[in-house]
Amino acid sequence: MIGGKAAVLAELVAAGFPVPPGFVVTTKALDDPQLNRRLAAVAAGLDGDRFAVRSSGAAEDLPDASYAGLYETYLNVPTEELAQAVRRCFAAATSERVAAYHQRQGGATAAMAVLVQVMVDPVAAGVAFTAHPVTGYRDQTVVAAVAGLGEPLVSGETTGEEWTITASRTEMTRSAPGGGRVLTDVQADAVADLSRRIADRYDGRPQDVEWAIDQAGKLWLLQARPMTAVPEPVSWTPPGPGLWMRNFRLGEWLPEAVTPLFATWLLPLLEGGYLDGMNDTVGVRVPFRYALANGWYYNATPIPSPKLLGRVLWRGRKRAVKILFNALIRVSHDPDAADRAALAELERRWREQQLPGYQRLVASARAEADTAPPRRLAKLIDALGREAGIYLWYLAIVGGSAWKMEARLTKFARRYLVDVLPEQEGGAQVLLRGLSGAQLAAGAHAVQSADWYHAVAAELSTGQPSLPADRHRELAERRMAAEQRCRAALADRPRLLADFDRLLKVNQRYAVIREEQASQFTLAWPILRACARRLGQHLVNLGAIEQPDQIYFCTRDEVNSAITGIPGQLSGKAAERRTVWQRQRRLAAPLTLGRPVRLIGDVIERAVKQARGTSQAAEGAIIGHPASAGRASGTVAIVHGPEDFDAFTDGQVLVAKATAPAWTPLFARAAAVVTDGGTLAAHASLVAREYGIPAVVGTGNATQRLRPGQLVTVDGTAGTVTPQRS
Numbered sequence: 166m167i168g169g170k171a172a173v174l175a176e177l178v179a180a181g182f183p184v185p186p187g188f189v190v191t192t193k194a195l196d197d198p199q200l201n202r203r204l205a206a207v208a209a210g211l212d213g214d215r216f217a218v219r220s221s222g223a224a225e226d227l228p229d230a231s232y233a234g235l236y237e238t239y240l241n242v243p244t245e246e247l248a249q250a251v252r253r254c255f256a257a258a259t260s261e262r263v264a265a266y267h268q269r270q271g272g273a274t275a276a277m278a279v280l281v282q283v284m285v286d287p288v289a290a291g292v293a294f295t296a297h298p299v300t301g302y303r304d305q306t307v308v309a310a311v312a313g314l315g316e317p318l319v320s321g322e323t324t325g326e327e328w329t330i331t332a333s334r335t336e337m338t339r340s341a342p343g344g345g346r347v348l349t350d351v352q353a354d355a356v357a358d359l360s361r362r363i364a365d366r367y368d369g370r371p372q373d374v375e376w377a378i379d380q381a382g383k384l385w386l387l388q389a390r391p392m393t394a395v396p397e398p399v400s401w402t403p404p405g406p407g408l409w410m411r412n413f414r415l416g417e418w419l420p421e422a423v424t425p426l427f428a429t430w431l432l433p434l435l436e437g438g439y440l441d442g443m444n445d446t447v448g449v450r451v452p453f454r455y456a457l458a459n460g461w462y463y464n465a466t467p468i469p470s471p472k473l474l475g476r477v478l479w480r481g482r483k484r485a486v487k488i489l490f491n492a493l494i495r496v497s498h499d500p501d502a503a504d505r506a507a508l509a510e511l512e513r514r515w516r517e518q519q520l521p522g523y524q525r526l527v528a529s530a531r532a533e534a535d536t537a538p539p540r541r542l543a544k545l546i547d548a549l550g551r552e553a554g555i556y557l558w559y560l561a562i563v564g565g566s567a568w569k570m571e572a573r574l575t576k577f578a579r580r581y582l583v584d585v586l587p588e589q590e591g592g593a594q595v596l597l598r599g600l601s602g603a604q605l606a607a608g609a610h611a612v613q614s615a616d617w618y619h620a621v622a623a624e625l626s627t628g629q630p631s632l633p634a635d636r637h638r639e640l641a642e643r644r645m646a647a648e649q650r651c652r653a654a655l656a657d658r659p660r661l662l663a664d665f666d667r668l669l670k671v672n673q674r675y676a677v678i679r680e681e682q683a684s685q686f687t688l689a690w691p692i693l694r695a696c697a698r699r700l701g702q703h704l705v706n707l708g709a710i711e712q713p714d715q716i717y718f719c720t721r722d723e724v725n726s727a728i729t730g731i732p733g734q735l736s737g738k739a740a741e742r743r744t745v746w747q748r749q750r751r752l753a754a755p756l757t758l759g760r761p762v763r764l765i766g767d768v769i770e771r772a773v774k775q776a777r778g779t780s781q782a783a784e785g786a787i788i789g790h791p792a793s794a795g796r797a798s799g800t801v802a803i804v805h806g807p808e809d810f811d812a813f814t815d816g817q818v819l820v821a822k823a824t825a826p827a828w829t830p831l832f833a834r835a836a837a838v839v840t841d842g843g844t845l846a847a848h849a850s851l852v853a854r855e856y857g858i859p860a861v862v863g864t865g866n867a868t869q870r871l872r873p874g875q876l877v878t879v880d881g882t883a884g885t886v887t888p889q890r891s
Contacts, residue, residue: 167191168221168278173389180366182359184386186211187282189221190251201248204281208244213283216242217387218250220257221280240316241284254279285385287377289347290315291325293360294392296371299751301396303371306330306357310347315377315387324872330357339870340888355384363389371395396748403759404456409463410757412823412842412863414561415439415455418615418686420823420842422460422749425742427616430721431550431693432462435615438554442519445555446511446562447485460749463758492562500570500675501667508566512678515559520685523552527689534695539703539728542696549689549696556686564679567672568845571597574672578651581661585654586647588882591794591857596648596669597676598857599641611826612687613806617697618717621690622827625807633833640857680851684826700724707732715739718746753866756842787871789864791884792843792850797859798878798889799836801871804828818879820871824849832856837879839867839886853881861886 167175167189178184188207194200208216218239237257239250258277291310296303311318311325318325326347327339335350335357348356360374363386375388403409410416415435423432432455440450455464491507530545537545571593578586578593586592609623648669655662701713704724709732710716716724718739726733802817804810810831813819819835821828823842829852832838838853843862853860859881861867867886871877876889 168280170219170388170390171221171278171280174280174386177363177366177386177389182363182386183384185217185282185285186213187216187280190279190281192255192277195252195255200251201245204247204251205244208247208281211283214244215284216244216247216250217282217284218242218247218254219280219282220254220277222258222277238316240314247281251279251281285377285379285387287314288312288380288382289352290377290387291318291347291356291375293356293374293376294371295360295364295374296392296395296398297329298392299396300753301398303369303398304331306360308348308353308356308360310353310356311341312345312347315375319375327870328353328357330354338866339872340875341872352378352384359384359386367391399459399752401458401755401758404458404463405454405465405759407454407465407759408757408761409454409456409458409465409759411461411463411754412756412844412847414453414464415557415615416462416464417823417843417847418612418825419462420614420821420825422746422752422754423457423462423616424618424717424746425720426697426717426724427618428457428460430546430724431615431617434547434550435554435557438551438556439558439561440554441551442555442558443562446514446558447488449485451489458758459752459754460746461752461754465759488562492566496566497569497573500566500573500671503566504671504675508563508675511559512563515563515682519555519559523556523685523688526552527692530689530692530696534692534699537696537699539700542700543725543728546693546696549693553686553689556682560679560682560686564675564682567675567679568850570668570672570675571845574668577665577668581665582651582654585650588794589796592882594794594854596644596651597672598854599637599639599644600673600677600855601641608684608688608826610688610691611684611829612690613825613827615687615690615825617690617693618714620807621687621694623691625810625827636833636856640855643857676851680855683851687826700728703728704732704735709733709735710739711736715743718742753869756863756865787839787861787864787867787886789839789861789867789884789886790843790845790850791880791882792845792847792862793838793853793858793860794882795837795857795859796878796880796882797837798876801873801875801877803868803871803873804831818877820867821849822868823847824852832858837861837881839864839871839877839879841865841868 171189174184190204194203197203220237237254239253242250255277289310289312291308292315293306293308295306297305297307306329308328308330309318309325310328311323317323324339326337326341328348329336329338330353335354337353341347356376359376360372363374364370364372371392373390373392374386377385377387379385436453436455439453444450451467453464453467455462457463488507488511491503495506496503496508526548530549533541533545574596575593586595609621611622613619651665652662655665697716698713701710701716704710704716704719704727705713707727709727710719715736719735723733723735727735797818799816799818801820802813803820804813805821807827813831813834815834816836817834818837818839819831820839821841823840824838832852833856835858837858838849838860840847840849840862841864843849847862849860849862859879861879861881861884864886871886871888878887878889880887
């Protein structure tokens, strides 16, 4: 019995694949008193003086049991030590960890041999997967590489440079720690081609391949085995016609795939409330579209049609046209006029009516939440979710005007004040920092995500919640000095000076309004979570689920059935859905799906191009949205959630899928911020500007392309993140 690893390599050698020469030692050889001499004699015929000694178990490298990392491997073994290394390899077959793995696989003890091969002296080595290990895409080959021996990569001691190769594209999707290049494009292609040819030989079954490139540049195959637990490939099909965005409107508050209870209960309430708010203020319900793709939230603008336009003109009449024209179009060209014509009235209505009503409802629900019966808890959730959706409408239509106004201010500054407000020093954004009223603390209701599965700030230990007073004062002084310089530069042009003053005033006002509105949006979330927890405990008491938090993996209909007398057994379904959700939240969800409607185009992309200006990206830079101007360098800290907050240190670059108000304390310590999602109006963008640090958002996959400890330069003016070579 020569074992699975040796058998596969022998077959691939016979098929012409470049496998280092070697031989197999079986268990019978251990009884040979001349083992040392016989091994030395065989090794002498292989034209090498150092060897790799590796296990080759009969049950190793199977599709459903890889035994990866359980046996021992010895590298750079000289001829005189071969027998000792072989005996140690065989001894590893009886270790406790192997025995435990045997037990999990059914209890059988597998036979074993040892493979001895000429040692390759590599300049680069690594692994390749012929299907994407996260998404399951069979048309992508992922290659990971490190300089020198591949053992640190295979053992998990380090992360390597990563490439994703398809039939039409070769892309380095992650830099090696410390910067520098390990592989060229040609070498990455060669590794991918070798790996795919192996997969083709085994009827397309995805393969996990170990490889090395020697000092002469030759590519060697060291091991091939079937990939285990390959996920079924996911499809990112647009939910409908038009452009679908996952980082716009409510999507900015949802940094990952959502749980089933949120998808079927709170999300429809929020979306319905949003349309109710629109109808109350505008007089029409323009049908904004939303959908989930692999658990991720996407939304799209309505597709123009004669019927839709007729509805707006007929039902809303002058009021609808006036508000929508000023909030969606005029605000980008003449913010002051849009404010006077429509936005100021909406802001007054929010401040005097909607916000106080929301606060009263939250206070009333808080008083009931601890004692209300299950059916009343469900009604509280319904009321709070709808009111939060109405609030979201005001945040979108009023606070959402801030970034459109800023675009106009930026355009003015670039045309008339380029020498006074240089881009490399922050440009027009300097005029929006250190504002009175903008320094808002992250309240107890601040969230990580609008999905109520996640804990709110009151349940976390997040440290200092707001910008230190001395830092706020410093930014305010810089802002006021910049204002004086601008007015001095325009002193001999009174019409432009008047335009500047109006533009500046309305921009500064709405920058504060946007933060005020964003800070209160999730006021209801602590009560929503309290209601969900109590319903979860009720379902536990009924025997429907085993743990209270399993309620987040039930649907609204299932919860309603349980509290109305038909509980059923939901634990199994909840466990299965949690597993699916865990997989979905690891997916690299595209920022957009589909294509924009020709008459509308990609509004976000147009805004990004305008904000970026003419800046050019350096080779190898990650491109995103220029969210907060400035330039800073630091080491990467990838923050997945509150569990990583304590490890974040001063001067690091905060890299995350997205940030939400509960993350605000980290901004006081960060040198810069980089996110996968988000837009110019996202939380990371606004808070980074307030704190005076560079930010690049909407990168798509920075959390996958960057690695902890890697030195990068973040240019928030150009919207680029550039890894630095060591």
